[in-house]
Amino acid sequence: MEIQTKKGRKWLKVTGIIILLVFVAAGVYGYMVYHSLKEAVVTMHQPVKRTVPEKREQPVALEKKEPFSVLMLGVDERKGDKGRSDTIIVLAVNPNTNSVKMLSIPRDTRTEIVGKGKEDKINHAYAFGGIPMSMATVEEFLDIPIDYYMQINMEGFQDIVDAVGGVKVYNDFDFSEGDSHFPIGEINLNGEQALSFSRMRYEDPRGDFGRQLRQRQIIEGVIDEGMSLSSLTKFSSIFNAIGKNIKTNLTFDQMVDIQKNYKDAGKSIQQMEIKETGKLINKIYYGLVSPEEKTRIQTELKKQLELQ
Structure with missing residues (x-):
């Protein structure tokens, strides 16, 4: 009986040591993830100066779980050309x-370009005035505040x-595009x-x-994969790719607040579309x-x- 008790205590100690090592490993891993993300966000962070009155009197309080908006711009920047x-x-x-509402705005949409004093294709706002003019133009077009932006380098998006x-x-x-064929149905890319x-x-x-x-x-696919447990083992390459190809005015602390207070919203993404009529004006196509x-x-x- 005494021998069995000693054996039991020995296994208890061994189990305790294993659990302790697991917690230490998890802590080290969490520390590595945290600092890798922080380094990536420092690379990504690019504040923006707004030159027109914004539609919010006070900034969004993410810690209070207030709804917010993000303008995502996919930009093809070529050498010697600012891009659109x-x-x-x-x-x-x-x-x-x-929930998240996701609205695509067609690039040929005709609207007032804020800061230029004329109507043009909405995607020209970026060519004329970069991020600030794009945010102001979309804000005016939709009559809602645009709180944050994310500029994505489309060439690097594949990374x-x-x-x-x-x-x-x-x-x-x-359809087929380039060297790839895309059949109807569920496909992996x-x-x-x-x-x-x-x-x-x-x-x-x-x-x-x-x-x-x-x-x-x-x-949506990137968001789904990024939120999956399997992506935890890929955090280094994910953060490296994000840091190189995305610019945003979101700070690290704001991203932490979003992850803590808004993570369940990403599970329900509802797509919205704008119905347009195509028309040639001075031989230029507009929506x-x-x-x-x-x-x-x-x-x-x-x-x-x-806001209502």
């Missing part, structure tokens, strides 16, 4: 309903997709394939609307949005941001 924001997506995040291990999407239109998948629009009878749908699918359609979009976003 060919991908324009607005995210309206509400932690109280645990982010590869870093999370690829993405899974459902393709509703059979690596970074290069995801970039081709999200860029094609000429073969799609829906034109830019079909392209927007595919872009939103890729973004025209009716007053009724603009009101519909604005109302839905204001409700999501609890």
